[in-house]
Amino acid sequence: xxxxxxxxxxxxxxxxxxxxxxxxxxxxxxxxxxxxxxxxxxxxxxxxxxxxxxxxxxxxxxxxxxxxxxxxxxxxxxxxxxxxxxxxxxxxxxxxxxxxxxxxxxxxxxxxxxxxxxxxxxxxxxx
Amino acid sequence: xxxxxxxxxxxxxxxxxxxxxxxxxxxxxxxxxxxxxxxxxxxxxxxxxxxxxxxxxxxxxxxxxxxxxxxxxxxxxxxxxxxxxxxxxxxxxxxxxxxxxxxxxxxxxxxxxxxxxxxxxxxxxxxxxxxxxxxxxxxxxxxxxxxxxxxxxxxxxxxxx
Amino acid sequence: xxxxxxxxxxxxxxxxxxxxxxxxxxxxxxxxxxxxxxxxxxxxxxxxxxxxxxxxxxxxxxxxxxxxxxxxxxxxxxxxxxxxxxxxxxxxx
Numbered sequence: 001x002x003x004x005x006x007x008x009x010x011x012x013x014x015x016x017x018x019x020x021x022x023x024x025x026x027x028x029x030x031x032x033x034x035x036x037x038x039x040x041x042x043x044x045x046x047x048x049x050x051x052x053x054x055x056x057x058x059x060x061x062x063x064x065x066x067x068x069x070x071x072x073x074x075x076x077x078x079x080x081x082x083x084x085x086x087x088x089x090x091x092x093x094x095x096x097x098x099x100x101x102x103x104x105x106x107x108x109x110x111x112x113x114x115x116x117x118x119x120x121x122x123x124x125x126x127x
Numbered sequence: 128x129x130x131x132x133x134x135x136x137x138x139x140x141x142x143x144x145x146x147x148x149x150x151x152x153x154x155x156x157x158x159x160x161x162x163x164x165x166x167x168x169x170x171x172x173x174x175x176x177x178x179x180x181x182x183x184x185x186x187x188x189x190x191x192x193x194x195x196x197x198x199x200x201x202x203x204x205x206x207x208x209x210x211x212x213x214x215x216x217x218x219x220x221x222x223x224x225x226x227x228x229x230x231x232x233x234x235x236x237x238x239x240x241x242x243x244x245x246x247x248x249x250x251x252x253x254x255x256x257x258x259x260x261x262x263x264x265x266x267x268x269x270x271x272x273x274x275x276x277x278x279x280x281x282x283x284x285x286x287x288x
Numbered sequence: 289x290x291x292x293x294x295x296x297x298x299x300x301x302x303x304x305x306x307x308x309x310x311x312x313x314x315x316x317x318x319x320x321x322x323x324x325x326x327x328x329x330x331x332x333x334x335x336x337x338x339x340x341x342x343x344x345x346x347x348x349x350x351x352x353x354x355x356x357x358x359x360x361x362x363x364x365x366x367x368x369x370x371x372x373x374x375x376x377x378x379x380x381x
Contacts, residue, residue, distance in 0.1 A: 003348035004291045004294055004295060004348070005291040007290070007291065007294070008290075009289070009290035012290035012291060012293065012294040013290055013293065013294075015294055015345070016293050016294045016297035016298070017297075019297055019298060019301045019342060019345070020297050020300065020301060022301070022338065023300070023301035023304040023305055023308075023338070023342070024304060025201060025205065026304070026305060026308050026334075026335060026338060027304040027305070027307055027308045027311075028204075028205045028208050028209070029204075029208075029244075029308070029331070030307070030308035030309070030311035030312055030331065030335065031208055031308075031311055032204070032207075032208040033311060033312065033315050033327070033328055033331065034311050034314065034315060035208060035211060038218075039321065039323050039324055039327070040218070040220075040247070040249075040261045041218050041263060042315075042324060042327060043247045043261065043327065044204060044244050044245055044246075044247060044261075044263045045204075045208070045244075045331075046327065046328075046330065046331035046334065047204075047241070047242060047243070047244040047247075048201055048204055048205065048208075048244050049308070049331060049334055049335060049338070050242070050331075050334055051197045051201060051242050051243070051244060052197060052198060052201045053334075053338065054334065054338060057301075057338050057341055057342065058341070060345070061341055061344065061345055061353075064345050065345075065350060068348060073350070074147060075147045075148060075350075075353060076341070076353060077147070078144060078147055078148070078357065079337070079341070079353075079356055079357060079360055082357070082360050082361070082364075083334065083337075083360060084238070084242060085238070086360075086364040087241070087242060087334075088237055088238045088240075088241035088242055088248070089364075089368065090330050090364065090367045090368055090371060091241050091247060091248075091327075091330075092237060092241055092248050092249075093368060093371035093372065093375070094323055094326060094327055094330070094367075094371045094374070095247055095248065095249045095250075095261070096249070096250060096375065097323060097371050097372075097374035097375040098321075098323040098374075099249055099250060100375055101321075101322075101323065101374065110220075111220050111222070111259065113252070
């Protein structure tokens with residue numbers, strides 16, 4: 001751990017703060033997936049880890065390596081950008097798949113397809 | 128210009144990514160520029176629709192608003208998780224009629240809505256132009272419709288259309 | 289003093305991230321429906337990637353960053369493929 005001891009105090013404390021923020025947000029997100037009862041509630045939980053959970057850990061890593069190597073190290077920002085762009089894609093696909101499966105099973109707790117709703121409204125108007 | 132660099136933004140971001148992954152030296156600049164040129168020329172065979180940015184100077188404002196909102200809703204969802212069953216909470220779907228048509232703007236709105244904890248993009252129907260989102264802590268439905276429309280959609284409309 | 293604080297908070301962060309992965313594993317095993325399992329698999333790769341990043345800070349080596357990037361890319365592709373499979377029953381159509 002000699003490299004950590006060579007770090008100035010302000011950088012060490014800042015890194016520690018951001019690491020703890022990121023890790024605890026991620027943990028809260030994971031606990032959320034256990035606590036919520038329906039799939040569409042659970043979709044919200046992992047975004048805690050993928051938004052500011054990842055963001056805080058990436059910021060702390062950038063501070064740490066920039067001070068440690070005394071040159072600007074910003075490549076971690078690629079991970080942040082990559083996660084920000086890809087998580088919505090996965091979650092949207094999953095939400096659509098879940099909606100499709102729920103509708104195919106005829107469950108009552110999901111809204112019907114907008115086009116089906118309109119068809120029903122227009123046929124109801126003719127009666 | 129168009130023949131040499133079909134997608135200047137894509138080429139620039141590829142070059143920046145290459146230099147971040149390797150080093151900020153002249154040699155890597157030349158190599159990265161060559162690779163990003165080849166990659167963008169490969170992209171033309173896919174023929175993606177070109178996004179038109181009308182007022183790109185509003186983009187930093189949008190980014191700042193979104194970052195703050197994500198931070199706020201992070202804290203809100205964290206308190207919901209910590210409170211557990213002690214508080215009555217209703218979650219549900221909200222249907223929002225959208226005016227936004229541009230595909231890039233819709234993709235950006237989808238990213239914003241999904242990466243904010245507490246709201247999730249579920250479905251967008253291109254025929255009826257109705258967006259379905261799921262909200263974790265649904266107190267009033269009209270408030271959420273107002274929020275999405277006034278806070279994000281109006282800004283995206285200004286930027287893209 | 290500040291080094292001790294940083295080492296302890298990194299250890300605490302490792303523990304929290306491992307605990308988060310344990311929560312996700314529980315949901316992957318128990319998860320009442322297939323979409324819950326895929327969702328938590330997706331969350332699990334993000335947590336694994338964050339764990340690798342914090343390991344990189346502990347050892348002071350930037351090589352862990354490449355491992356984290358590879359985990360992020362492969363995890364994204366695999367969860368998209370799984371979500372697509374849930375939708376249609378096949379990955380490539």
